[in-house]
Amino acid sequence: MTEQRIGSQTQVTLHFAIRLENGDLVDSTEGKAPATFCVGDGNLLPGFEQALFGLKAGDKRSLPISPEQGFGQPNPQNVQVMPRSQFTDMPLSEGLLIIFQDAAKGELPGVVKAFDEQQVSIDFNHPLAGKPLTFEVEIIEVKGL
Numbered sequence: 001m002t003e004q005r006i007g008s009q010t011q012v013t014l015h016f017a018i019r020l021e022n023g024d025l026v027d028s029t030e031g032k033a034p035a036t037f038c039v040g041d042g043n044l045l046p047g048f049e050q051a052l053f054g055l056k057a058g059d060k061r062s063l064p065i066s067p068e069q070g071f072g073q074p075n076p077q078n079v080q081v082m083p084r085s086q087f088t089d090m091p092l093s094e095g096l097l098i099i100f101q102d103a104a105k106g107e108l109p110g111v112v113k114a115f116d117e118q119q120v121s122i123d124f125n126h127p128l129a130g131k132p133l134t135f136e137v138e139i140i141e142v143k144g145l
Helices: 047-054
Strands: 010-020 026-027 035-038 062-064 079-083 097-101 105-114 119-123 135-143
Touching: 047 062, 062 079
Parallel strands: none
Antiparallel strands: 010 026, 010 035, 010 135, 062 135, 079 119, 097 105, 105 119
16 A cells, blocks of 8 residues: 555644744744644645645655745735824834734734824735745654545
8 A cells, every 4th residue: 555645635744844034933833742734624825735745654844935835925905004093002113013803803913014193004914925934844644534
């Protein structure tokens, strides 16, 4: 019997680390239980899943993930300018993360890009948008569904 390889209709258990180009760690299972997901269940971005296709239990890889495969390119329309008066009781600084509520009452994180006495520019793009990443993986188990 051949070893099960990652593809559609598989469940994957792995250890992973996601790093920026400069090597800074973004997320990892180091010191934790390995992560398990089913290909296509939405727990992993499609570009990350595609990078794993063909791997099997025991494989270790360091996989480059382009912005297009990862969190996409920043969208200028996701930068909103708001009146400074909406932030009167809040000390602002560039890079400050603020959690807003969207129309469905869900959380929507935004980062202060710039501000003055009149207005505040908030970036609602994903913080990793536009960034090339490295996806380090160690495949523990691959099972067919």
